[in-house]
Amino acid sequence: xxxxxxxxxxxxxxxxxxxxxxxxxxxxxxxxxxxxxxxxxxxxxxxxxxxxxxxxxxxxxxxxxxxxxxxxxxxxxxxxxxxxxxxxxxxxxxxxxxxxxxxxxxxxxxxxxxxxxxxxxxxxxxxxxxx
Amino acid sequence: xxxxxxxxxxxxxxxxxxxxxxxxxxxxxxxxxxxxxxxxxxxxxxxxxxxxxxxxxxxxxxxxxxxxxxxxxxxxxxxxxxxxxxxxxxx
Numbered sequence: 001x002x003x004x005x006x007x008x009x010x011x012x013x014x015x016x017x018x019x020x021x022x023x024x025x026x027x028x029x030x031x032x033x034x035x036x037x038x039x040x041x042x043x044x045x046x047x048x049x050x051x052x053x054x055x056x057x058x059x060x061x062x063x064x065x066x067x068x069x070x071x072x073x074x075x076x077x078x079x080x081x082x083x084x085x086x087x088x089x090x091x092x093x094x095x096x097x098x099x100x101x102x103x104x105x106x107x108x109x110x111x112x113x114x115x116x117x118x119x120x121x122x123x124x125x126x127x128x129x130x131x
Numbered sequence: 132x133x134x135x136x137x138x139x140x141x142x143x144x145x146x147x148x149x150x151x152x153x154x155x156x157x158x159x160x161x162x163x164x165x166x167x168x169x170x171x172x173x174x175x176x177x178x179x180x181x182x183x184x185x186x187x188x189x190x191x192x193x194x195x196x197x198x199x200x201x202x203x204x205x206x207x208x209x210x211x212x213x214x215x216x217x218x219x220x221x222x
């Protein structure tokens with residue numbers, strides 16, 4: 001029973017890894033590739049570590065496997081955000097069929113700050129009598 | 132049954148490793164290659180999980196933990212280098 005469960009976790013984790021690698025190769029755009037590898041890759045590695053924890057059923061092994069999973073879940077989004085932000089900033093071209101680029105023209109190249117969108121400025125001036 | 136599952140997991144991970152290296156070779160820009168490197172790091176964690184189960188050597192889980200840490204630090208370092216590296220003349 002435990003071996004069957006472990007095999008299930010291992011093979012499903014590896015299958016999600018294949019999905020992540022396929023997304024990395026086939027997606028047309030840096031943010032889409034980030035999306036595919038971050039989510040599917042972390043899910044695959046986490047499932048395989050769950051398989052390790054299930055197979056041994058030992059306190060120390062389970063603690064370390066949970067630590068690996070928690071570490072992956074905490075660090076992968078931060079790393080993906082940093083890479084995506086740097087990529088956008090460096091000027092990696094988006095996909096040609098991308099409809100909306102909300103950040104276009106709002107980044108200040110010198111100070112690395114983000115201007116607020118114009119709609120928010122208008123609404124804040126409308127809200128002034130309430131104050 | 133169990134040995135077959137381990138072989139299947141190894142084969143699937145190897146296929147994704149080949150695809151990851153293909154994007155590492157192909158990647159039009161440096162951030163694409165960093166993304167491929169990050170996926171290869173988590174693939175290595177998967178390989179370590181399979182090896183730990185197949186051989187019973189549980190101390191290798193610590194190696195997976197350290198690998199996750201260094202991969203995160205490498206990704207953040209690359210991102211900072213990309214973002215700040217080109218603007219050194221402003222400082």
